[in-house]
Amino acid sequence: MSSRRFGSQSLQRLLGHWQQPESRMPLWRQLADALRLLILDGRLALDTRLPGERELASTLEISRTTVASALAHLRDEGYLESRHGSGSRVILPDSRSVPTLATAGTAxxxxxxxxSAGPEIHQAYIHALSMIPHYLTRNGYDQLGLLPLREAIAARYTARGLTTHADEVMVVNGAVSGLALILRMLTGPGDRVVVDHPTYPLAIAAIQGASCRPVGVSLPQTGWDSDGFAATLAQTAPRLAWLMPDFHNPTGRCMDIATREAIAAIAARTRTTLVVDETMVDLWYDAPPPPPLAAFDPAGNVLTLGSAGKSFWGGLRLGWIRASTRTIAALAQTRDTLDLGSPLLEQLATLWLMQNAEAFxxxxxxxxxxxxxxxxxxxxxxxxxxxxxxxxxxxxxxxxxxxxxxxxxxxxxxxxxxxxxxxxxxxxxxxxxxxxxxxxxxxxxxxxxxxxxxxxxxxxxxxxxxxxxxxxx
The missing domain is CATH 3.90.1150.10 (Aspartate Aminotransferase, domain 1)
Incomplete structure (x- = not known):
């Protein structure tokens, strides 16, 4: 597999303000720490090839010796692999299987x-195990998901003001997996995807992983900038827009009804597909959120992502897509290229959790x-x-x-x-x-x-x- 080369200008932007002018720490160590952070965060993906020492030194306006010392330190730690004439490639130390924390045990x-999981998760799995014998005579493959679970998800949307039927729901392996599936069906390499700015980093990763270009619409001090959203759609002609109106990650804000109406109208006018992530929708503290943004879209051009991860437990790895029946059918065909369905036990556990959610x-x-x-x-x-x-x-x-x-x-x-x-x-x-x-x-x-x-x-x-x-x- 060939390495993806990271340009020096792009790397400079990712590094941000990494220098600490008044620090006693050597400059090469500051650079090494900043590069290691990018690797641990996943912003420098595994197998990425870094720019050459001379090019990087010129871009960062530091000496080549400083760059060489930083890269040598990362090689010694096991974060880079270098070959003569091929530059340095991002790897992980043998003692680390995933790029997370630095010091195991004390991290x-x-x-x-x-x-973490609450006691209700254990109860849900006990119930799921008691229910699973009924399904063991089947082959276990279901692209749309268990009908009782899809009915429960549809009922939750209907109760929130968005009339929904089970055939308008597909169960997927988490909201990010649902976004990846939507991107695979609706976009091609080079397409633009509008996002809030700031936004959820795994959404950025999914968009870039689909070879699309994320385009940010800056969030003001409060609320959303619907005029800025309209201007960005007009200027960039994106293939779709991905938004998180319900307790936005990372700001925690919630989009009001007037803005939902405005955003839906702008998307309809420009014929831009909206993908709305409702991962945080159950985690409200002062008041429940308004009706789903899709409720303000009579044409049915809003695709809604949901997840059991934040409401119940991340280990369930289960989510869903709510869309028109035609879109769900098209997604089912596209899904053949990714997976053959979601785990049965987790679906049964999530069904129990939805049925008992008001208890916990x-x-x-x-x-x-x-x-x-x-x-x-x-x-x-x-x-x-x-x-x-x-x-x-x-x-x-x-x-x-x-x-x-x-x-x-x-x-x-x-x-x-x-x-x-x-x-x-x-x-x-x-x-x-x-x-x-x-x-x-x-x-x-x-x-x-x-x-x-x-x-x-x-x-x-x-x-x-x-x-x-x-x-x-």
Whole structure:
């Protein structure tokens, strides 16, 4: 398999503000830490070939010796493989099977916004095992998913104001898998896909993985910019747009009814397919969200993605697509090129969870409200320079730092075994280097421990910037 070459300009944008001018850490080490962070985040994919030392040094405006030392350090750690005349290729150390945290056993993950399983998950699987004998006489392949589960999903949409039938639902292996399937059916290489900016990094990865070009529409301080959305559609003629109106990841905001109506009207007028991700829809704290965006689209051109991952448990790896019957039929044909259906046991477990959701979802929302408020109190106490808004739902804060320090901060945190969600993960071409996504899904003691461990790093980093700022005045 041939390696994908990463251009020096693209790499420079991804690296963001990686240099720490006042730090005592050698420049080559700063570069090595920043590159390692890109690998661990998945923004530098495995088998990616980096630019040559001379080219990279010229682009970054540093010495070739500095670049060579940084790459040599990453080779020694097992993150790069170099061959004479072929440059350096991204790999992973033999001791690591996945690019996640730096220090096994002592690592803390502040980059993932997800919950562990509650006791209801065990109950759901016990029930699923009791039900599965009924299905064992069948072959187990079902591209659309179990009919009872599709009926339950359809009933949830109908209750929220979007009349839906079971034949308008397809069960898939998670919302990202559903997006990948939609992209395979509706797009081709080079097509543009409009997204909110910032947005969910795995959506960016899925769009780029389909050889499409994500085009961002910047989110204002509050709400959505429907005029900017209309202008972007007119200027770029995208193949489709992917949005997350229900407790948007990473900002936690929720789109109001007027904006949903406006967005649906703009998409209909420009004949742009909307793909709406409702992964966070059940995680509301102050008030439930408005009706689904598809409810404002009488022509049926909105495709809606749902997921059991955040509402119930990520280990279920189950999601669904809600669309017109014609679109579902076309997706079923396209699915033959990806997989032959979703696991039966997980479908039965998810069915039980949906049928019993009102017995545990209110308690989960109350627990998350407490964690949200505790996280805010801890950040106010230990990081008074950070600015953030209380999210209406979801699992995280979108934190604004006083300067473009996210990449440097995340790289430093990685050295002590804490993985941070730098804002650049949620942007295009290295944007949002002054933001962090801070999840509040951890238990209070674990979250406080993590924040106290990174506090000295933040104090040192933030202090090191102050002389530089004064000298620039």
């Amino acid at each position: 803390l993950d502040l980059s993932t916004a997800a919950l 979802l209110p308690g989960r929302r109350q627990m998350l409200t407490r964690r949200r408020d505790n996280c805010a109190a801890l950040m106010h106490e230990h990081f008074p320079e950070w600015r953030f808004q209380i999210p209406q739902g979801g699992l995280s804060y979108w934190v604004e730092l006083p300067d473009m320090l996210a990449t440097q901060f995340a790289a430093r945190a990685e050295t002590i075994g804490i993985h941070l969600g730098a804002g650049t993960r949620f942007g295009l071409s290295g944007a949002f280097d002054r933001y962090l996504r801070m999840p509040f899904s951890l238990e209070l003691a674990e979250l406080e421990n993590a924040l106290l461990r990174i506090k000295p790093l933040w104090l040192a980093l933030n202090h090191s910037q102050r002389p530089l700022k004064r000298s620039m005045v």
